[in-house]
């Protein structure tokens with residue numbers, strides 16, 4: 001079954017007689033990948049929408065919840081390979097709502113965390129289109145939980161900082177001095193291509209080179225892998241193991257707790273997959 005539409009053409013879909021009010025957009029977080037991590041509200045909306053505009057990080061098991069006659073439009077966003085420019089996605093949402101469709105804008109993780117959800121809502125608001133936001137589990141929560149370590153802990157980290165490592169014009173424009181503090185956890189989204197810079201800058205700003213680092217790839221999916229290393233060594237490990245996005249880089253001593261916590265957790269995650 002291939003119901004994906006890789007072109008921005010506006011489909012000729014009949015508005016459904018269904019329950020969702022037409023002409024409205026739901027901006028929905030799909031979580032980090034495992035369909036079991038969808039909220040009930042997200043699952044209900046996916047199953048009812050007339051049209052679903054979805055991103056690269058939405059897992060197969062989630063899209064298959066859509067109505068058989070729903071129009072599925074892939075809007076892409078794979079690192080630097082943007083399938084549809086943001087302006088075209090905004091315009092697409094407006095056009096679909098003008099066709100009186102109930103439109104689901106489905107994004108990986110949480111739409112308000114490095115998801116450009118705000119930008120899309122600004123366009124809808126400016127055009128007077130009604131919308132609703134449904135939060136999702138962000139990659140940081142999903143990856144940490146499935147890799148077996150907490151993000152905060154009274155003995156390790158009283159602060160949690162989510163950082164985008166998406167490069168604009170060459171380098172990262174980050175306040176490294178503020179980031180390089182002990183007793184906090186740093187989570188870098190979109191950081192694989194910036195691993196060397198993250199390591200070099202944090203060490204230069206006096207975060208110990210032995211600070212534990214986890215890199216979790218395809219977190220919460222059956223294909224999840226995790227590399228446990230240190231601030232000094234993780235870029236070389238990523239190169240050696242040819243790690244590609246999507247991956248999350250977590251820096252901080254909470255990471256070391258996986259040694260005690262992940263074995264039993266692994267069993268229970270595997271057991272859940274068989275439920």
Ligand SMILES: C[S@@+](CC[C@H](N)C(=O)[O-])C[C@H]1O[C@@H](n2cnc3c(N)ncnc32)[C@H](O)[C@@H]1O
Pocket residue numbers: 032033057107108109110111112113114115137138139140143188189190191216217218219220221245246247248249
């Ligand atoms: C554009 S950001 C979107 C973040 C999303 N809105 C969220 O709340 O998780 C994409 C980045 O999120 C991270 N990411 C998303 N899903 C992931 C997953 N399942 N495993 C590891 N990293 C993930 C990666 O760093 C990826 O490059």
